[in-house]
Amino acid sequence: xxxxxxxxxxxxxxxxxxxxxxxxxxxxxxxxxxxxxxxxxxxxxxxxxxxxxxxxxxxxxxxxxxxxxxxxxxxxxxxxxxxxxxxxxxxxxxxxxxxxxxxxxxxxxxxxxxxxxxxxxxxxxxxxxxxxxxxxxxxxxxxxxxxxxxxxxxxxxxxxxxxxxxxxxxxxxxxxxxxxxxxxxxxxxxxxxxxxxxxxxxxxxxxxxxxxxxxxxxxxxxxxxxxxxxxxxxxxxxxxxxxxxxxxxxxxxxxxxxxxxxxxxxxxxxxxxxxxxxxxxxxxxxxxxxxxxxxxxxxxxxxxxxxxxxxxxxxxxxxxxxxxxxxxxxxxxxxxxxxxxxxxxxxxxxxxxxxxxxxxxxxxxxxxxxxxxxxxxxxxxxxxxxxxxxxxxxxxxxxxxxxxxxxxxxxxxxxxxxxxxxxxxxxxxxxxxxxxxxxxxxxxxxxxx
Amino acid sequence: xxxxxxxxxxxxxxxxxxxxxxxxxxxxxxxxxxxxxxxxxxxxxxxxxxxxxxxxxxxxxxxxxxxxxxxxxxxxxxxxxxxxxxxxxxxxxxxxxxxxxxxxxxxxxxxxxxxxxxxxxxxxxxxxxxxxxxxxxxxxxxxxxxxxxxxxxxxxxxxxxxxxxxxxxxxxxxxxxxxxxxxxxxxxxxxxxxxxxxxxxxxxxxxxxxxxxxxxxxxxxxxxxxxxxxxxxxxxxxxxxxxxxxxxxxxxxxxxxxxxxxxxxxxxxxxxxxxxxxxxxxxxxxxxxxxxxxxxxxxxxxxxxxxxxxxxxxxxx
Amino acid sequence: xxxxxxxxxxxxxxxxxxxxxxxxxxxxxxxxxxxxxxxxxxxxxxxxxxxxxxxxxxxxxxxxxxxxxxxxxxxxxxxxxxxxxxxxxxxxxxxxxxxxxxxxxxxxxxxxxxxxxxxxxxxxxxxxxxxxxxxxxxxxxxxxxxxxxxxxxxxxxxxx
Ligand code: NA
Ligand code: NA
Numbered sequence: 001x002x003x004x005x006x007x008x009x010x011x012x013x014x015x016x017x018x019x020x021x022x023x024x025x026x027x028x029x030x031x032x033x034x035x036x037x038x039x040x041x042x043x044x045x046x047x048x049x050x051x052x053x054x055x056x057x058x059x060x061x062x063x064x065x066x067x068x069x070x071x072x073x074x075x076x077x078x079x080x081x082x083x084x085x086x087x088x089x090x091x092x093x094x095x096x097x098x099x100x101x102x103x104x105x106x107x108x109x110x111x112x113x114x115x116x117x118x119x120x121x122x123x124x125x126x127x128x129x130x131x132x133x134x135x136x137x138x139x140x141x142x143x144x145x146x147x148x149x150x151x152x153x154x155x156x157x158x159x160x161x162x163x164x165x166x167x168x169x170x171x172x173x174x175x176x177x178x179x180x181x182x183x184x185x186x187x188x189x190x191x192x193x194x195x196x197x198x199x200x201x202x203x204x205x206x207x208x209x210x211x212x213x214x215x216x217x218x219x220x221x222x223x224x225x226x227x228x229x230x231x232x233x234x235x236x237x238x239x240x241x242x243x244x245x246x247x248x249x250x251x252x253x254x255x256x257x258x259x260x261x262x263x264x265x266x267x268x269x270x271x272x273x274x275x276x277x278x279x280x281x282x283x284x285x286x287x288x289x290x291x292x293x294x295x296x297x298x299x300x301x302x303x304x305x306x307x308x309x310x311x312x313x314x315x316x317x318x319x320x321x322x323x324x325x326x327x328x329x330x331x332x333x334x335x336x337x338x339x340x341x342x343x344x345x346x347x348x349x350x351x352x353x354x355x356x357x358x359x360x361x362x363x364x365x366x367x368x369x370x371x372x373x374x375x376x377x378x379x380x381x382x383x384x385x386x387x388x389x390x391x392x393x394x395x396x397x398x399x400x401x402x403x404x405x406x407x408x409x410x411x412x413x414x415x416x417x418x419x420x421x422x423x424x425x426x427x428x429x430x431x432x433x434x435x436x437x438x439x440x441x442x443x444x445x446x447x448x449x
Numbered sequence: 450x451x452x453x454x455x456x457x458x459x460x461x462x463x464x465x466x467x468x469x470x471x472x473x474x475x476x477x478x479x480x481x482x483x484x485x486x487x488x489x490x491x492x493x494x495x496x497x498x499x500x501x502x503x504x505x506x507x508x509x510x511x512x513x514x515x516x517x518x519x520x521x522x523x524x525x526x527x528x529x530x531x532x533x534x535x536x537x538x539x540x541x542x543x544x545x546x547x548x549x550x551x552x553x554x555x556x557x558x559x560x561x562x563x564x565x566x567x568x569x570x571x572x573x574x575x576x577x578x579x580x581x582x583x584x585x586x587x588x589x590x591x592x593x594x595x596x597x598x599x600x601x602x603x604x605x606x607x608x609x610x611x612x613x614x615x616x617x618x619x620x621x622x623x624x625x626x627x628x629x630x631x632x633x634x635x636x637x638x639x640x641x642x643x644x645x646x647x648x649x650x651x652x653x654x655x656x657x658x659x660x661x662x663x664x665x666x667x668x669x670x671x672x673x674x675x676x677x678x679x680x681x682x683x684x685x686x687x688x689x690x691x692x693x694x695x696x697x698x699x700x701x702x703x704x705x706x707x708x709x710x711x712x713x714x715x716x717x718x719x720x721x722x723x724x725x726x727x728x729x730x731x732x733x734x735x736x737x738x739x740x741x742x743x744x745x746x747x748x749x750x751x752x753x754x755x756x757x758x759x760x761x762x763x764x765x766x
Numbered sequence: 767x768x769x770x771x772x773x774x775x776x777x778x779x780x781x782x783x784x785x786x787x788x789x790x791x792x793x794x795x796x797x798x799x800x801x802x803x804x805x806x807x808x809x810x811x812x813x814x815x816x817x818x819x820x821x822x823x824x825x826x827x828x829x830x831x832x833x834x835x836x837x838x839x840x841x842x843x844x845x846x847x848x849x850x851x852x853x854x855x856x857x858x859x860x861x862x863x864x865x866x867x868x869x870x871x872x873x874x875x876x877x878x879x880x881x882x883x884x885x886x887x888x889x890x891x892x893x894x895x896x897x898x899x900x901x902x903x904x905x906x907x908x909x910x911x912x913x914x915x916x917x918x919x920x921x922x923x924x925x926x
Contacts, residue, residue, distance in 0.1 A: 263797025
């Protein structure tokens, strides 16, 4: 069977599996298993569990349950509510202030961890319910967090940039610095979009209120806080700032690796919630425990099974042949660039960022060199394209994480909500082509001197 | 068993793909092997190389090879120490003293014992590859055992850790992809790995001193090109012969490249402004004394017939 | 009788899930310990990460059945509102059956995986060197309880 037929068959099977209504984890595993039985030596079958286990046996990956615990401790106790209520006293005048705060929170959290689903889960657990409670549409509040979470692999530390640096023999320090500017750019673009969108939603709510005479929409509830009320809320930030301070000191003070920070963050968040918000009774703890287990199990199962899926796909050589074919096309420098971005986007529909980097980078690297692309700059472009893959169907881990946090929002609404953010990511790629300095200024000025 | 005329085999390894003539030699070894086998079998045996963990994870390769789910690999053999404890002998501190001595294993009783044992466990050595290593440190250079007291050290393998722990190092277990950030953030003070990996992992960006692997090194690792026995048995006798011959013909290439990397690592670190030191014989002897009392003893006691294996290994001059 | 067994399985799974949550907290605690003793006391930390990884894998698999019981394993529900309900029912039956078959296969495969590690006495290649059948056992057990839960759910769907 030729490669194109095989690829189409694999893609079709994936779509059927995923849309059949099977849980995503088992649909991915099932598709992998069927293709394994047909196209791979029978001895592979004895390695199914071993493959899943060996891939999960990786500490960087297992920071996810810890960050989920951190998110659940804050989001499923009174702590999250309190934090957002206090934030709201300060931000209520800014249009979409709460949304902007969530965007910034994703950005800050991304600077602590190298994983996107972890960022999504930690911020989304309190962020999404709080935004929805204040009248933000389901699409905006979930799409914002799904997209904001993708910053986890762009803003350093970043697991994908490390792997890219090893594969291309580029300085990881420089790559990290190059990720900062574009990370801030995307944060800014996201925040501006949220403000614009908030105004639009509010205007719509007003219009329909005027038409129906029912002004009960949460967006229309005018709030007003005096300076005394604002100052009174200040001490409430203290415990959260303390946890962030502990994590930052541990990370940047040479105490802990980025992965270990997950444990520290989770432990002290839980401690804070128990001590300050008095969630030490079983009735409080069980909610946190239940939420943590369900969500982390869901995410880790999808990740584990997607490794099986990736393994089969790599074995069938589909990704590698596609990249190889692309390299031979006579389409010039920017034609090649465009084609690579398209390939990354299409692969992103199905595969997680780490797998794409491992499979594609070695094959396109000689062509990147031949066309004279700056490999540091390209690493950032590639990461942004892979970020988009995290929020595109059918396999979009961040979408599923959000679906787990907010099960009553249909997946369709989340996808629709996240679409504008994908456009913004593509816009950022375009801006980086026109103004490479956004990425390169920092590493060129501050590295290796 | 039916012998197959035309077949495509998969070779997986964990090392970065070599995209230039001086890229990671372990990937170049794999690709040269593939090209030469394809040529000499007139295209009957094609080998696809999957570099950088793009087919399977480092730790799955040993088991997959045994079961025949993977055809070929270039693998640090000691990674299989949890399944086949005897292979810990191939990353034993201060046991190998030079590349030449390491290669003499192949024709010595220990080498034949190892080959037989591995064949029973489902894999066959095609190319013997040894690699020396050095120590990158975030502060002062680590040369003699006294230098490791109280420093956070990543040894990376069981027997190295046994020895380093006894020397007073605070053994710190971080995954290999976190060595870089660990050294940068001072979570790690020093790390031990092959010269080639020191370059590939770019540890010269985050260290202050480097002890080279040239001349004297207590760290020699065996990372052969291996074929699964079930794959090997499927080949025709002629194809088997080609495999074995091509494998052996690459031995010299691997040794020269490994030696070159020992020198190159020294150059790359020096060029990055890092203090580069060589290990002197006196320090090496101190390590060897320490290794005998710790790691060698641990192996002789813990592994079945460990004493015999150890005696056979030390008898190679 | 059926509902008695079903109820018992549910309760067992819920209990195990709470324990799995506790295991995640324990892992977080171990990491704090590791960072502290390494920074202040310069103690060797050669087992902590490995133990944490094992605990977190165990927690993932042991929580799977309870997660399924509460329909926590996310599925794409796009077609639910697009197709007529009769076709949807057939589709859901089919999806249930396939999920059950796949998880059953993995459970079986996992027991083999466990058995092999048990017989060969496989250990981790690290200095600490724990026996690997221990985490593998929980992988197999977790997949088995998940498969039972799936069987229960599809039987119940049939009754309804
Ligand atoms: Na990050
Ligand atoms: Na996707």
